[in-house]
Amino acid sequence: MPTPRLLAGFIGINRHLDRDISDLSCARRDATALWALWQDTLPNTDPALLVDEDATQARIEELLSQTLDAATEVDTVLLAFSGHGTHSHRIVTHDTDLLNLVDTTISMASLAERFRNSRARHILLVLDCCFSGGASAKVIEDGVQSRGTGFSLENNFAGRGRVLLAAANVDEEAWEAAGHGLLTAALSEALQAAAGPVEVGGLLAEVTGRVRAEAQRLGLTQTPKWVGDFEGGFVIPALHAGQHYYKAFPEQTGLQVSPAIADLAGFGLPEEVLQVWTQQFPQGLNELQLAAVNDYHVLNGESLLVVAPTSSGKTFIGELAAVKAATNSQRAVFLVPYKALANEKFEQFSALYGDTLGLRVIRCTGDFQDATNAFVRGKYDIALLTYEMFLNLVVRSQGTLSRIGVVVIDEAQFITDPGRGISVELLLTYILSARERGITPQLVALSAVIGNTNGFEHWLRCQALISTKRPVPLEEGVIDRTGLFEYVDPETGMSQTRQMLPPHVVVTRREKPSAQDVIVPLAQALLSSEPTAKLIVFRNMRGKAEGVAGYLAKDLGLPEATELIDALPAQDRSSTSARLRDCLRGGTAFHNTNLAREEREVVERAFRAPHGKVRVLGATTTLAAGINTPASAVILGETEFVGEDQRPFTIAEYKNMVGRAGRLGYNERGQSFIVASTPMERKQLFQRYVLGRPEALHSSFASGNLATWVLRLLAQIPQVRRKEVATLLANTYGGYVAGRNNPDWRTQMDANVENIIFDLIRLGIAEQEGPVLQLTLVGFACANSSLSFDSIARLLTLNKSQGMGALSLERLLALTQVLPEMDDTYTPMLRNGNKEKTWPFHATHRIGNDLVQLYQRFLPDPLSYQRRAKRALVVADWIEGMPMETLEQTYSNSPNAVFSGMSPGDVRRIAEATRYHFRSVVPIMQALHPELLLDDEDLNIISTRLEVGLPVDALPLLKIPTLTRGEILLFAQHGVTDAGTPWVEVEPVAQALFGADRCQILVDHWPH
Template identity: 30%
Template sequence: MLEIKDLQTWLPREVIDLYLERGILELYPPQAEAVERGLLDGKNMLLAIPTAAGKTLLAELAMVKAALAGKRSLYIVPLRALASEKFEAFSRFRRLGITVGISTGDFDRRDERLGKNQIIVATSEKADSLMRNGASWIRELGVLVADEIHLLNSANRGPTLEMTLTKLVRLNPEMQVIGLSATVANAREMADWLQAELVSSDWRPITLREGVILRRKMSFVDQEVPLRNSGDEVLSLVKDTLDEGAQILIFENSRRNAEATAIKLGQALGQGSMDLAEKILASGESETARRLADCVSRGTAFHHAGLLPEHRRVVEDGFRSNQIKVIASTPTLAAGLNLPARRVLIKSYKRYESGRGMTPIPVMEYRQMAGRAGRPGLDPYGESLLMARSQPELQELMGHYIFGQPEEIWSKLASEIALRTHLLSTVASGFASSIQELKDFIATTFYAHQQDPWRLDVTLERVLAFLEESGMITSLEDDLRPTRLGSLVSKLYIDPLGARIMVDRMRALSRPPDLSLIHMITMTPNMEQLYVNQSDAWLEEFIDQHIHELNPEENYDFLLRQVKTASLLLDWINEVREEEISARYRIGPGDVRRVAETGEWLMHSAAEISKHLELGVTFQAQRLSQRIHYGAGPDLLALLELKGVGRVRARKLFQAGYTSLDRLRAARPEEIAAILGPRIGEKVASQLREPEESIDRWGRMNGDQA
């Protein structure tokens, strides 16, 4: 057994005291093994251990030790929400004089000021963009932590994570690398790639009982336990859990099912927090918000990516404070957020996959969900349950998920879509200046560690040919050089195919209407287009009415999806209420914001490309980018520079005759307060008393804190 006070060999007393104050007296066995294997001596380490077994604490110890020695650490996470959670957790080290920063925002900024911090939290995409934009401090790292490193297996996020890790190791050869992973079948292979010690364990701080529900009985490996309460199996299980004073997480396979379950359980339970419900309604009214607030007032909640970030935070904080007893969620909640419960119910182990129909989830994903069961120090045990409809299905679930081994992790770098952007950035950032250097670089990736890198040769040649045809690189014999356009596209962090679409369309357009530019950005691969179904018959009429404003598109199904997405952005900048947009396009408020955020970034990128190539639409694209940022008409942009003034308040001021900052300056504070209310009115009045140049708050995707 290794006690916290035994770490004084490596860490000063004030660090030990910080952990003792948190009630951490000794290390868990996997933590002790990591320290004994050299974690605090600077050795690379892959920690493949279950959720709640203390991976983050080990990363903290290494980063704190590095910070006190004057070294900088970068902590990479897959999600913005997880970045915020870790930033808040690491901020406790400020009392040790350690500065902490977070960066999840703009993809075309260097963020040199971030380098003043000793611990920096960022998504893998942001870390990648920092290298593309030449942040100098990224070459001076002492520790790199890759949280959820098993996401190398993800088709979406895996290639960026893999290339980011490969490049960071190339820039910082002496840096300590720590990978935090779920339990995977080929952890040794991952550790070898990282040149790391492997600590792999199934140990958990509290017992996890895994079982399957069938015919109102919970079947565990060693016993059967009948459900006590009446009602259907889910309601009965929830009531049993609440009777024990505990909480439950229910994983559903779709947003609709998550909402339906939370609503149904709320109607049956009926005890919750009106304060939290009011908080939800205060931070954004929509039909989704009203449904969520109603659930929360009854002690339940739903959680999915269609919620606004502020609503997700209310749900998460409410669950942590035990004001919310039940959360029905899509699997996104299992992806790293620290939100454990006594019981976890995986209501459906199948989910819809395009082209494949309903498909069983991987064992690794099951483990991630099941791992949320049991709160160390609070619960005597954790229980994870699947649901079966027959005895054969119960046996199958037991064998596959409870006794089965998690899958192997495989690199997804061979995708042409991934290689398009990452090969350009590798050349543009100076990691390779010839085809041979590019192949040598690829030889250091996880892909090359798993299989022969020559398998990529054909795809590599095809991608390089595309980049050269698109004017983004030049090749002379073996040499590769980025063009100014290629360097710009890499820094803007957009898919080169999207950049080519923008260049081709902007060259073809002469004094384009706004819809032409908005449709253009929805044609790019970076824009996640909305789905179209039978209730979208209005789209055909919209296309007929605007046919001369739309860009040519041979595939009519693609055109429908593009135009639906463009129509949403048009509604957004024309100040249609968020609630109406959500209802018309049948998406959540969080989805509306996400489409707008992506649209703003792509329109900004179009403006930068137009400026570089002198394509004549720079000002129009810049103005549209601002309008998408605020969701407002061009007449409100000046007023929207005021802090605390969004598009609704700005329109109220405008309609009251305050059409400019100068007119607003001439107003008496009580006149402003009569329109905006006393609190916001005073905030605005105090800004107007400041020097004129200090009022400038426009910035894209503001997600950085020094």
């Protein structure tokens, strides 16, 4: 008699080759967990594991042949599948083609036939998938991943001694949460909890009860269904975790590591990346990172708030969690405040984790290169997004969040920002509310130094790792015009003074005393003391940042950075481009919004290079937020903002700027200097900023924009009882803090919210049916927009105006200028300039008199009428490809554009703000006017043109990644507008326009 065998196979498919099949999160983990437990319990059975790329149609068919078909009368077969199914009752494989489902899937009919015809004594077939849930079988509903509707099994699967366990009953859906399918989780837990061999009949009852209870906890209904019959005793062993399971799920081990990077291999991190990290960090994990791993269990999936100084290594903690998730068949999302920071990390992660590990790295920042479709379908491993893009995508595409294993939010202190804070708080609120539905991505929040956390970590429901220690000590202080430096010694913590500069070197260099008088000799002293020293001088205006780089280029006598000048874009130069070249000739540079993206990238790379030629960088304050530009020393020329903000720096903002000082591996200590005019001012600034404690964390929530908060929160849920709308506010961080500090806050909010609900219904944004409030179609478009409630109300009011005229995308683009958000966008104007008065006249001829008349409504001040017209004209010329220098000249009233004219930064800011809010105006107007046929492709074209400043016929050349705006415009002027044109035809034009050296670069990127 043959020896009884146990033939087992486990299949789990997260990834699919077809770009239109959504990737899953937990299927691979399901199969791997069962396989590992079985391998650890019965190592001699050699169960098969097919996951992702291995789980092709042919390999699965081969596995079925080796198990069901090959089994004898004494064998037991155990098969488990986790993945997609279809309406037509077919199992989706890794290489399934949506356009050819019949030939590229495994039909349930063929599986049932094998099931019936198998000679095996016992069969247990576990199907944690759906068979009638649509093309993407595990459809998403309310953020929990659905595995679709059940399938009538009785007539297909029958036979004694064999059982099929399906994920759900015929009229239900199967779900997954917390890293596993509910069915697979219950099955593995039951088998591990058993004291001895498990009788299958009892196992099925236990699993059914567990799944039903867990689904009820999540507010769902799911009842596993089994069909079949038993013949004799059908018993399978209890399972226990061993080396295979802990290798696959190392977070279960409670591993402790030393500073050695190699120790992280115990968490399942690949050897290739550990080698790269070891080269990057030869000293190993620092104290902060070690605490995050060993004490706060960040690699075990625990959520964590990390508050630490700039350059302390906290970003690497988020990176550790992200790579751990990505290499463990989960997805990681990195959220950052600025597109520039997202682009920098995208390049860094693509080179490191894409090239080294083959991970799929994408970005979504609102640019034309965005991989939005890949993000929504889960076809990535690590994604870089700005706050606003993430919030928009997860709210609009229900279920996107359930595909994510870890969310890392960098610069989390932005929750306090008056402009950006609402996006940070709303996305965190969305993540927290999703936990009630079983969606539990790990959250790693990284913040620069703040004061009291004010309960932030309690609201986030995680621990807080707080440190004020820097890897490189910082000598932080204030210097006055006498050259006396008052500072805190980082070793002793004591306040001290020393004569940093001889008094006679600080002289008045212009008509009257200024910060320049101190900055010049201070920079000379700092750079002469260290051959590789790097210096950042922060100024509060773009013009001052350019100015400090300019006069230091003349006074310091640094070597010329000729190779960097050659690397700058040669075409579409602005007045700023010329000033940058002048600075580089003196070994300095500046960094502000007047620079084109390519220019900023050249400057950033040159400054961060340890032996790069740029040793001094004049910068505006935005450089302090995350961009990788460490320096030896930092100088602050001012401690207050100018313009519309006109407020002193907060202590937290100041600490973030000076935190750039001190480069690990290059300096034993960093230095920072605030420039003061007098000894008295030196003492005051020292007390306020150097000795001051950063402000407590707070919400940007304010009663003045309460309606905006209510509307944006309503977008996160399908409907809510009217009396519970105030609860949505209470769930925000602002509501949490206010409710904690004021027991009457909720009662006060109820009355305010009632007035807001009345306005929402009156404007047609919301509707009420019985006690339930929900958004209308128009309301949903409004709530998912970037616009404030006041802006939406203005737009809806204008919509009823008789002056709107015919609507088109081009006219909606012009209409966008009347929004309050655009009125708040800085537009340079001379109050008494005659040229400024002509903009409405010119706009009438460009965009139509009816729209220009609308510009006269809702004016915050008399000049707003002219500003709106001016912005509309700037945008119109920008998207038609007007050269930047011509734009500056056309829209400036002063030859000194650095301080008073239309600068390149102003043009790009106006175009970017228009693009951002235009993407909100269109869906709202489309919802108001369903008869309008506003084509999505046309919308994307206009949006791209606003981003890059190109006419329609030049857009195809964006496919050539190395081309700059100026080069594309020149190509278009000479008839080259198709990236598919053979290079042999393009080369003569390129040679004439750009020269041989540039052509050599272009030929390598031109499609062949």
